[in-house]
Amino acid sequence: MEPKEVVIISGKGGTGKTSITGALGALFKKLVLADCDVDAADLHLIVKPEVIKKEDFYSGHEPKWIEEKCVFCGTCEEMCRFDAISIDGTKLHLDLNSCEGCGVCVHFCPEEAFLFEDRWCGHWMVSKTKYGPMVHAKLGIGAENSGKLVSFVRQKAREIAISENIDKILIDGPPGIGCPVIAAVTGTHFVVIITEPTVSGIHDMERVVALTKHFNIPAGVIVNKWDLNEDITYKIEEKCKNEGLIFLGRLPYDPVFTKAQMNGSNIIEYSESQVKDTIIKIYDKLINVIN
Amino acid sequence: MKICVASGKGGTGKTTVAVNLAAAVDEEVVLLDCDVEEPNANLFLQGEFVDKEISYVKVPKVDESLCDGCGKCSEICEFKAIIVIEKVCMIFYDLCHSCGACYHICPQRAISEVDRRIGEINHYKRHNVQLYEGRLDVGVAMAPPLIKQLKRHIKEDKICILDAPPGTSCPTIETLKDSDVAILVTEPTPFGLNDLILAIEVTRQLNIPFGVVINRSDMGDDRVHNYLKQENIPILMEIKHDIEVAKLYSKGKLIVDEIPEYKDMFLQLKDRVFELSKEGIVA
Numbered sequence A: 001m002e003p004k005e006v007v008i009i010s011g012k013g014g015t016g017k018t019s020i021t022g023a024l025g026a027l028f029k030k031l032v033l034a035d036c037d038v039d040a041a042d043l044h045l046i047v048k049p050e051v052i053k054k055e056d057f058y059s060g061h062e063p064k065w066i067e068e069k070c071v072f073c074g075t076c077e078e079m080c081r082f083d084a085i086s087i088d089g090t091k092l093h094l095d096l097n098s099c100e101g102c103g104v105c106v107h108f109c110p111e112e113a114f115l116f117e118d119r120w121c122g123h124w125m126v127s128k129t130k131y132g133p134m135v136h137a138k139l140g141i142g143a144e145n146s147g148k149l150v151s152f153v154r155q156k157a158r159e160i161a162i163s164e165n166i167d168k169i170l171i172d173g174p175p176g177i178g179c180p181v182i183a184a185v186t187g188t189h190f191v192v193i194i195t196e197p198t199v200s201g202i203h204d205m206e207r208v209v210a211l212t213k214h215f216n217i218p219a220g221v222i223v224n225k226w227d228l229n230e231d232i233t234y235k236i237e238e239k240c241k242n243e244g245l246i247f248l249g250r251l252p253y254d255p256v257f258t259k260a261q262m263n264g265s266n267i268i269e270y271s272e273s274q275v276k277d278t279i280i281k282i283y284d285k286l287i288n289v290i291n
Numbered sequence B: 001m002k003i004c005v006a007s008g009k010g011g012t013g014k015t016t017v018a019v020n021l022a023a024a025v026d027e028e029v030v031l032l033d034c035d036v037e038e039p040n041a042n043l044f045l046q047g048e049f050v051d052k053e054i055s056y057v058k059v060p061k062v063d064e065s066l067c068d069g070c071g072k073c074s075e076i077c078e079f080k081a082i083i084v085i086e087k088v089c090m091i092f093y094d095l096c097h098s099c100g101a102c103y104h105i106c107p108q109r110a111i112s113e114v115d116r117r118i119g120e121i122n123h124y125k126r127h128n129v130q131l132y133e134g135r136l137d138v139g140v141a142m143a144p145p146l147i148k149q150l151k152r153h154i155k156e157d158k159i160c161i162l163d164a165p166p167g168t169s170c171p172t173i174e175t176l177k178d179s180d181v182a183i184l185v186t187e188p189t190p191f192g193l194n195d196l197i198l199a200i201e202v203t204r205q206l207n208i209p210f211g212v213v214i215n216r217s218d219m220g221d222d223r224v225h226n227y228l229k230q231e232n233i234p235i236l237m238e239i240k241h242d243i244e245v246a247k248l249y250s251k252g253k254l255i256v257d258e259i260p261e262y263k264d265m266f267l268q269l270k271d272r273v274f275e276l277s278k279e280g281i282v283a
Helices: A017-027 A075-079 A104-108 A148-163 A179-185 A199-214 A230-243 A256-262 A274-290 B014-024 B041-045 B072-076 B101-105 B144-153 B170-176 B190-205 B223-231 B243-250 B260-279
Strands: A004-009 A032-035 A050-065 A085-088 A091-094 A114-129 A132-139 A168-172 A190-195 A219-223 A246-250 B002-006 B029-033 B048-062 B082-085 B088-091 B111-126 B129-136 B159-163 B181-186 B210-215 B235-239
Touching: A004 A017, A004 A148, A004 A179, A004 A274, A017 A168, A017 A190, A017 A256, A017 A274, A032 A148, A050 A091, A050 A104, A050 A148, A075 A085, A075 A104, A104 A114, A104 B101, A114 A148, A132 A148, A148 A168, A148 A179, A179 A199, A190 A199, A190 A274, A199 A219, A199 A230, A199 B041, A219 A230, A219 A274, A230 A246, A246 A274, A256 A274, A256 B190, B002 B014, B002 B170, B014 B029, B014 B041, B014 B129, B014 B159, B014 B181, B014 B210, B014 B260, B029 B041, B029 B144, B041 B111, B041 B129, B048 B088, B048 B144, B072 B082, B072 B101, B101 B111, B111 B144, B129 B144, B144 B170, B170 B190, B181 B190, B181 B260, B190 B210, B190 B223, B210 B223, B210 B260, B235 B260
Parallel strands: A004 A168, A004 A190, A032 A132, A032 A168, A190 A219, A219 A246, B002 B159, B002 B181, B029 B129, B029 B159, B181 B210, B210 B235
Antiparallel strands: A050 A114, A085 A091, A114 A132, B048 B111, B082 B088, B111 B129
């Protein structure tokens, strides 16, 4: 039984992905949650996971300079394409923030004056939440976010879903359209795009829609804070009709979003509100579409 | 003077701060839209188009007549971007980091390097502001090479404002590094504080003096204020939540053009940022 993966992205940051992921997660009967915004993970602040496993994540390698072997020939500095090595007399400075881990300095040093060690990238966790198991991660400061950790989180979520016979995985995705988003989106069954009715929101939505078409994945759209700009909300609804996207619904601008977050709560559980009712309707529509 | 506007959390107001700051100052400014995955600055600046340059990275090209299928390129590649199967060499351009390792290692000199398009740099002008916008092609995975090329437009003798992408990983680091000072934009909520702390760690690691702008400062609670006080981190500006400002924003308006008090606020922000850079202390 292949679990169905639904990913929530936005293009633009701050449209409400995490709050809405948490809310939808509370409505699914059985699910695995995956926080793939490994760079700036926030889902744990509303779903309150109890960590049951925490492991290191290693990916790629990084050079380690061996001073005693170095003859300061400058080959590494010349060959490094990322300006990560600078030599000043008999001092070599290796800037790990710029280093891509390609290994050119290691392989081409005539004196073999570099070691090439496993690179620690962060932690990944498996947790229990009241909605189901959750897989999440924390990228180390300055660590490369090549999408590998995102792919890893998804893979673990799939393994748990299969072993516990859970048929749905809900993924909180990252902003943008680069490799972490690509890693979060490829091979999923459905993409939910959360947007806002602003010039930035619609511009960024167009780019993530293009990405979903590039990967041939069906997508639906939710407009958050819709009453901020009715004209643009209408434009977005028209766009959905014209481009074969499912319009899942629209949420009003409501301080309850922030209040629930401040309380460390899920919007669904915080209080009765129009937002809660609308999210339930959106959930009903989404479930129909996925099944 | 290179001023980088970053955040951690998306949607806190980086672009709003970067563009309004650029528009408010009374001298020549270079504005770099480094959020190359979702560049928004020109939606607000509405600058006149000047020119465009296409951005490329180097990727390997194999001359099959010279290739003997030895597989050394595949062994050396850290990114699995070049694979040799049954003496046939396949390249996965999306994974290639353009490091040149395969090009250098090939004993038959069968690999050359060719350009692969990743996006474009658009140049716009509006009054005192020269905007260079990086726009990554949809489907291209890596933002940092485009950001690096975009930064070649920095003019050391002018005020340069860099609008960073959200997050704290490689695209943000590529934008932030070598800046003289950073403005971290946040909001007073749990997500805002959580992500601000990450952004602060990265900025400290890069040894860049920084201060914080709190957007929608009266929505939420005082957790961000308390944290900044505790860490002795300067608050450069606070913008109160204003639904009218939000509506103007939704239409792509510049607040400094629409509401004169904001122009004064942003001029004060500029002065505080210059002071911070002069002090050179990393909080």
